[in-house]
Amino acid sequence: MTTELGIAVVNGIFAGSVYALVALGIVLIYRASGVFNFAQAEFGTTGLFAAYAGVVLWNLPYWLGLLFGLAAAVAMGLATERLVINPLRNSSRVTLLVGTAGVALAAIGIQFWQSNEQPIREMPKIVEGVALQPFGAAITWQHLITLGVLIVVALALAVFFRSPSGVAIQAAQQDGTAAELVGISVRRVSMMTWAIAALLGGLAGVLSGPNLTFTAGHLTFGAGAALLPGFMAAVLGGMRSMPGALLGGIVVGVIEQLGSLSLFGYMSGGGEMMLFFFLLIVLLLRPQGLFVRKAVAA
Amino acid sequence: MSDSEVTTEIAAEPLDGAAPETTQETEAEGTREMPPVVADQVDDEVAPFRPSIVGWLARGAVWALLAWVVFAIPGNYFSPFELGVSDVGHASKAAIFAIIGLSLNVLIGYTGTISFGHQAFVGVGAFVSAYVIVDMGLEFWLAVPIAAGVGGLQAALLGAISLRLTGLYFALVTLAYGLFAEETLFGITAFTGGEGGKNVPRPLGFENDYTFYYLCLAFLAVVLWVDWRLMRSKGGRALQALRENPRVASSYGINVKVYTMYAFIISGVFASIGGALLAQQSTFLVPETFDFELALIFILMTVVGGLRNRVGVVIGSVIFALLEEGTLVHLLHLEGILDSTIGLPAEFFGLVIGPILLLLTITRFPGGIGQQIAPLAQWLRGRRFDPHAGKVREVEVSDVRA
Amino acid sequence: MSVLEARNLSIHFGGVRALDHVTVQAGEWEIVGIIGPNGAGKTTLFNCITGFYQPSKGKIRYRGKSITRLPVHKRTALGIGRTFQNVGLVKNTTVAENLVTAQHLEANYDPWAGMLGGPSTFAEESRLAERADQLLELLDLSDVASARVADLPYGVLKRVEIATVLATDPDLLLLDEPGSGMGPEEAHALGDTLLGLRKEFGITIVMIDHHVPLVTQVSDYVYCLNFGEVLAEGKPGVVRNHPEVVRAYLGEEPDETDAPAEAASEEYV
Numbered sequence: 001m002t003t004e005l006g007i008a009v010v011n012g013i014f015a016g017s018v019y020a021l022v023a024l025g026i027v028l029i030y031r032a033s034g035v036f037n038f039a040q041a042e043f044g045t046t047g048l049f050a051a052y053a054g055v056v057l058w059n060l061p062y063w064l065g066l067l068f069g070l071a072a073a074v075a076m077g078l079a080t081e082r083l084v085i086n087p088l089r090n091s092s093r094v095t096l097l098v099g100t101a102g103v104a105l106a107a108i109g110i111q112f113w114q115s116n117e118q119p120i121r122e123m124p125k126i127v128e129g130v131a132l133q134p135f136g137a138a139i140t141w142q143h144l145i146t147l148g149v150l151i152v153v154a155l156a157l158a159v160f161f162r163s164p165s166g167v168a169i170q171a172a173q174q175d176g177t178a179a180e181l182v183g184i185s186v187r188r189v190s191m192m193t194w195a196i197a198a199l200l201g202g203l204a205g206v207l208s209g210p211n212l213t214f215t216a217g218h219l220t221f222g223a224g225a226a227l228l229p230g231f232m233a234a235v236l237g238g239m240r241s242m243p244g245a246l247l248g249g250i251v252v253g254v255i256e257q258l259g260s261l262s263l264f265g266y267m268s269g270g271g272e273m274m275l276f277f278f279l280l281i282v283l284l285l286r287p288q289g290l291f292v293r294k295a296v297a298a
Numbered sequence: 299m300s301d302s303e304v305t306t307e308i309a310a311e312p313l314d315g316a317a318p319e320t321t322q323e324t325e326a327e328g329t330r331e332m333p334p335v336v337a338d339q340v341d342d343e344v345a346p347f348r349p350s351i352v353g354w355l356a357r358g359a360v361w362a363l364l365a366w367v368v369f370a371i372p373g374n375y376f377s378p379f380e381l382g383v384s385d386v387g388h389a390s391k392a393a394i395f396a397i398i399g400l401s402l403n404v405l406i407g408y409t410g411t412i413s414f415g416h417q418a419f420v421g422v423g424a425f426v427s428a429y430v431i432v433d434m435g436l437e438f439w440l441a442v443p444i445a446a447g448v449g450g451l452q453a454a455l456l457g458a459i460s461l462r463l464t465g466l467y468f469a470l471v472t473l474a475y476g477l478f479a480e481e482t483l484f485g486i487t488a489f490t491g492g493e494g495g496k497n498v499p500r501p502l503g504f505e506n507d508y509t510f511y512y513l514c515l516a517f518l519a520v521v522l523w524v525d526w527r528l529m530r531s532k533g534g535r536a537l538q539a540l541r542e543n544p545r546v547a548s549s550y551g552i553n554v555k556v557y558t559m560y561a562f563i564i565s566g567v568f569a570s571i572g573g574a575l576l577a578q579q580s581t582f583l584v585p586e587t588f589d590f591e592l593a594l595i596f597i598l599m600t601v602v603g604g605l606r607n608r609v610g611v612v613i614g615s616v617i618f619a620l621l622e623e624g625t626l627v628h629l630l631h632l633e634g635i636l637d638s639t640i641g642l643p644a645e646f647f648g649l650v651i652g653p654i655l656l657l658l659t660i661t662r663f664p665g666g667i668g669q670q671i672a673p674l675a676q677w678l679r680g681r682r683f684d685p686h687a688g689k690v691r692e693v694e695v696s697d698v699r700a
Numbered sequence: 701m702s703v704l705e706a707r708n709l710s711i712h713f714g715g716v717r718a719l720d721h722v723t724v725q726a727g728e729w730e731i732v733g734i735i736g737p738n739g740a741g742k743t744t745l746f747n748c749i750t751g752f753y754q755p756s757k758g759k760i761r762y763r764g765k766s767i768t769r770l771p772v773h774k775r776t777a778l779g780i781g782r783t784f785q786n787v788g789l790v791k792n793t794t795v796a797e798n799l800v801t802a803q804h805l806e807a808n809y810d811p812w813a814g815m816l817g818g819p820s821t822f823a824e825e826s827r828l829a830e831r832a833d834q835l836l837e838l839l840d841l842s843d844v845a846s847a848r849v850a851d852l853p854y855g856v857l858k859r860v861e862i863a864t865v866l867a868t869d870p871d872l873l874l875l876d877e878p879g880s881g882m883g884p885e886e887a888h889a890l891g892d893t894l895l896g897l898r899k900e901f902g903i904t905i906v907m908i909d910h911h912v913p914l915v916t917q918v919s920d921y922v923y924c925l926n927f928g929e930v931l932a933e934g935k936p937g938v939v940r941n942h943p944e945v946v947r948a949y950l951g952e953e954p955d956e957t958d959a960p961a962e963a964a965s966e967e968y969v
Contacts, residue, residue: 550868
C-alpha cells in the first residue's frame with residue numbers, strides 16, 4: 001500500500017508539473033482578459049506538432065525544433081488574441097469562452113487533417129532513459145527536465161512581475177483606462193500576456209509530448225489531457241494566484257493519480273472520477289480557491 | 299431550394315400601397331411618448347399583408363420542395379437518384395443531431411447555461427436504452443422512456459449544482475462531468491459493454507435504414523412540437539425571464555431554482571432521446587463515440603445554427619451531422635475541388651470549417667443560420683419578404699449567463 | 701390592520717449601515733411615499749420587503765402574516781409586486797410578452813402540461829393575452845404592445861413596468877422611482893394614473909420618488925429616509941416642511957409646480 005501510494009504521489013508530482021505550466025497560462029489570461037481559455041492546452045498540442053515536424057520530419061537539431069514548436073504556440077496565441085479575443089472584448093465571458101473553445105477545435109481539426117497519414121506519432125525525448133526509481137516509479141530524465149523548467153519558469157515569472165514591465169502589465173489588468181492614461185498600451189499588454197501564456201502552453205506541450213505517443217488534441221482530450229487538470233489547478237489558486245496555480249497543479253496531479261490506486265479496483269477512468277468529485281468539492285465548499293486567504297470575486 | 303425562384307416571385311408581387319396613409323393616421327393618434335419604431339409596427343397591423351395568388355403558389359412550391367427533400371428523397375420516393383443505405387443512415391443521423399441540438403439549445407439558448415458535457419447527456423441516453431434492450435431484453439418503446447427518465451435525472455443533478463455556481467465555473471464542472479462520464483461511467487463494462495461495444499437491435503418494423511429514418515423524423519417532430527409549446531407557455535417564458543434577469547423573474551413569482559431544474563430536465567430528456575436513437579442508428583455502440591470532441595461539435599452546431607432559433611438550430615445540426623465523415627461534401631460533389639486546391643480531404647472538412655464558422659458566428663453574425671434564413675422563413679409563413687426580418691440587434695450569444 | 705408593517709429593519713453591508721431600525725407601515729388603500737437623498741437606503745428597504753435582502757434585524761409583516769423569511773417568488777404570490785429603479789423588464793421581448801410573462805402565477809396550468817401542449821393550456825394562454833391587452837389599454841400603452849422593450853424610451857418603460865407589475869395581480873405595489881426620467885407634466889399625469897389605479901384595483905401603494913411634487917400629490921403619508929434612518933414621517937405637507945428634511949434633502953425652496961399638483965390631488969382623493 002505504501003509503495004503504491006508512493007508511486008502515485010511521485011507520478012502525480014511529475015504529471016502535475018505539466019498541469020502547473022498549463023495552469024499558469026490559464027491564470028495569466030484570466031487576469032488579462034477575464035476569460036477561461038479553453039485553447040490553452042491546444043497551444044501545447046500545436047507546439048508539439050510543430051516541434052515534431054521540426055525534429056522528426058525536417059531533421060532539425062532538437063533545440064531548433066523545440067524553438068520552432070514554441071514559436072508556433074506563441075504565433076497561435078497572438079492570432080487568438082487578435083482574431084477572437086480582441087473583436088469580442090465587449091462580449092460576455094461565456095461568449096469568449098465559446099470563442100476559445102472554437103479556437104481549440106479549429107486547431108484540433110487542422111491537426112487531424114495534417115496528421116491524417118500518420119495519426120499516432122512519437123516525439124523523441126530530450127534525454128532518453130530513466131533517471132530515478134523512487135518506490136519503483138520510473139522517473140525519466142524528461143520528467144526531471146519538465147520539473148526543472150517549471151521551477152525556472154516560475155522564478156522567471158516572479159522576477160518579471162516585479163520588473164517595470166511586469167508591474168505595467170498588472171496595472172493594465174487592474175484598470176485599463178487608468179493604465180492608458182499613464183501611457184501603458186492595453187493592447188500591447190494584452191498581446192504580451194497572450195504570448196507569454198501561449199509560450200507556457202507550448203512548453204507544456206513540447207515537454208510532456210515525448211512521454212507518450214500523441215495524436216491530434218493530445219493535451220485537450222488525448223492521452224496527455226492537461227486542460228481540465230490545468231483549470232482545476234487554476235481554480236485551486238483562486239484563478240488569480242500564480243503560486244496557487246503552481247501548487248494547485250502538483251496537488252491535482254497527485255489527486256488524479258490516487259484514482260489509479262487498487263482501492264478502486266483498477267476501474268477505468270479512476271483519475272477522471274477523482275478529478276470530477278474533487279472539482280465539485282472544491283467549487284461547492286471553497287469557491288475562492290484553496291490557497292488564497294482572501295476571497296476573490298469571480 | 300433555388301433562390302432565384304424566390305426572388306422572381308417577390309418582384310411579381312404587387313406593392314402594398316396602403317402603407318403611407320395609415321402611418322400618418324396612427325401618428326396623429328399616438329401619445330407623445332410613442333417612438334417612431336412603433337409607428338412602423340402599428341402600420342403593419344392596420345394593413346395586414348396578404349400574398350397574391352402567385353405569391354401563395356410560389357410559397358406552396360417551396361413548401362412542397364422542402365417536404366420532398368425531407369420526406370421523399372431519403373425514402374427514394376419520386377427521386378431522380380437512388381440513395382444508398384449509408385446515405386440514408388446519414389440522414390437519420392442528421393435528424394438525431396437536430397434533436398441533440400434542440401436539447402443543447404434549451405440549456406445555452408433558453409437558460410444561458412453552457413454545457414461542455416453534453417456528450418455525456420447523449421451517452422447516458424444511448425447506454426441506458428442499449429442496456430434496457432440488450433441486457434434486460436425489453437422493447438425499444440419501453441427503453442426510450444426509461445432512458446429519458448434516467449437522462450432527466452442526471453441532468454437534474456447537474457442542474458442542482460449549477461444553482462450554486464456562476465457561469466464560467468459551471469462550464470468547468472460540465473467539462474469535468476463529460477470526461478468523468480466518458481471515462482468512468484461508460485467504462486463500466488457491465489453497463490456499457492466496455493471496449494467491446496454493444497450491438498443494439500432496432501425495433502420491429504424499423505430494422506431497415508429507410509424506415510428507421512422515418513422513426514427518427516417522428517421523434518424529431520415530437521421534440522420540435524414540445525420545444526415550440528415550451529416557448530409558448532409559462533415554463534418557456536419563465537426560462538427566458540430568468541436568463542435575462544433572475545431578480546425580475548423572481549419578482550414575477552417565478553421560482554428560479556425550480557425552473558432551472560425544469561430546463562435541465564427538459565434538456566436531459568431531449569438528449570437522452572437523441573442518445574437512444576443514436577444507439578440504434580450506429581448499430582454498434584462503443585464508449586469512445588462520446589468524447590469531448592463530440593461535445594464541442596454539439597456546441598458548434600447549436601451556436602452556428604443560432605441560439606433560440608428552432609429552425610436555425612435544426613439546420614445547423616443537420617449541416618454538422620452531414621459534415622462529419624464528409625457526407626455533405628460528397629453529396630455536393632465538392633471533394634475533388636477541396637482536395638486538389640487546399641488538399642483538404644472531405645472527412646476533415648467539418649472539423650476545419652466548423653470552428654471557423656463558429657468564430658464567424660460569434661464575432662460577426664450573432665444570430666447564426668437562423669438569422670440568415672429568417673427572411674425566407676417569414677416569407678414562407680405568408681408574410682412579405684423582408685431582408686431585415688429576424689435581425690438580431692445585439693450579440694445574442696453574449697447574454698449567456700456569466 | 702395594516703397591509704405592510706416593516707418593524708425595526710436593520711441591515712448593513714460591510715461597515716455601512718444601509719438601514720438602521722427603520723419602521724414603515726402602509727394601511728389598506730393608502731399611498732405611502734418614501735423620499736430621501738441618494739444612498740439613504742430607500743431601495744434597500746424595498747429589497748428587504750420583497751426578499752432580495754435578508755435584514756439582520758427586524759420583522760416584516762404582510763396582512764398580519766410574517767414574511768421575513770419567505771423567498772421572493774412566494775412574496776409575489778402573496779400579492780407584493782414591485783418595480784425596479786433601472787427598469788425590471790425582459791428586454792429582448794415585446795411589451796405584450798412581458799405582460800404575459802409577468803402573469804406567471806395567473807397561468808392556471810402545470811408547466812409540464814404547457815410544454816406538452818395540453819388542450820387547456822391554449823385556452824388559458826389566450827386568456828392571459830387578453831388580460832395583458834386590457835392592462836395595456838388601461839395604462840394607455842396599447843400602441844406599444846408589439847414593440848420590443850429594448851427599443852422603447854425610458855419614460856415609456858417606466859409605465860410599461862407598472863403595467864407589468866399589475867399583471868402579477870398585486871395587493872401591495874412597491875414602485876421604485878416611477879417618475880424618474882419624466883418631466884413635471886408627465887410626472888403629474890403619472891400621479892393621476894396612480895390615483896386612478898388605486899381606485900380601479902383597490903391596491904395599496906408604497907412609492908419611492910425624487911419628484912417631491914409627485915409624492916405630495918398622491919401620498920397619504922410620507923417617510924423621509926436619510927443615512928438609513930427615518931428622518932421624518934407624517935402627512936406630505938408636514939414632512940415637506942420639516943426643517944430637517946428641508947436641510948437634508950430638499951435644500952431648496954419648494955418649486956412652483958407644487959401648488960397645482962396639490963390642487964389636482966384634492967380633486968381625486
